Amino acid sequence: MASPALPALLDDAHAFSLQIISLSAELWSGDVREVSLPGSEGRFGVMAQHAPLLSTLREGMVSVYPVAPEPPLHVYVSGGYVEVQPGKVIVLADLALRSDDLDHARAQAARDAASSPMAQEFTDADYARLHAELMHQRNLQLRGLPWK
Template sequence: MHSHTSAHPRPDFITNAQQTFALTVVSLTGAQWEGNVREVSLPGEQGRFGVMARHTPMLSTLREGMILIYPETSEPPFQLYVSGGFVEVQPTHVTVLADLALRSEDQDKARAEVARNAANSPMATSFTDDAYAQTHTELMHRFGASPRAKP
């Protein structure tokens, strides 16, 4: 019997489409989520962007919003609220460093919970507006950046 092989091999992006990568989401209170995923969609400062396995390395800032996490299995994606932060993307892993993070399907509930936790934090009473402004100005001067308004 004659064996037929295709003269056109499948492109790498199709062959590797099912690959997964490690995702870690860490906030000030510790690890919020760790595991292998198929894809993650993030709220970047310039708009949402998606990451899949073998993505080009990059660093980006995150704005407040929901991270959509597509688990390794074929389960539907779930959401993780972040109040902002940074993301480091490598071909085999992605690390999110969030100011505050909470798993929730409801962004308003998540935002309220994060605000409640932040208000009860020891850090909440550590800085007055004047102390915040002074510290922010000193840091910006030290790192050569221009000051911005308090969030």
């Protein structure tokens, strides 16, 4: 039996509306063919005509597979809820960031840390010396000896 043609898979019967909303604003909405979610009891997927469902979400990535021929979208959520209806899914996240925004935020945090005054004060040798001294003091503390 021949497999169905791709356009037949992308018709309205195989698509549903998805909204991803965080506390600050709507992050994304559109028609999708599938979404994968980090449920509190484990990861699960939703496709069109899914049975109604209300679930809590744990921290993780929501993977969105749009109907349009474009790559999947990944959205980080820190937790929240998802409501699934046969033609619509609503993700209510505490915090939500698109993966490209998350990568940008991580890069900016790394740049900020590298340019901080404390980071500029320590050379590799200074850092190693300080780390060794702290480890020595912690070792003395764990053995019950007085700090020197």
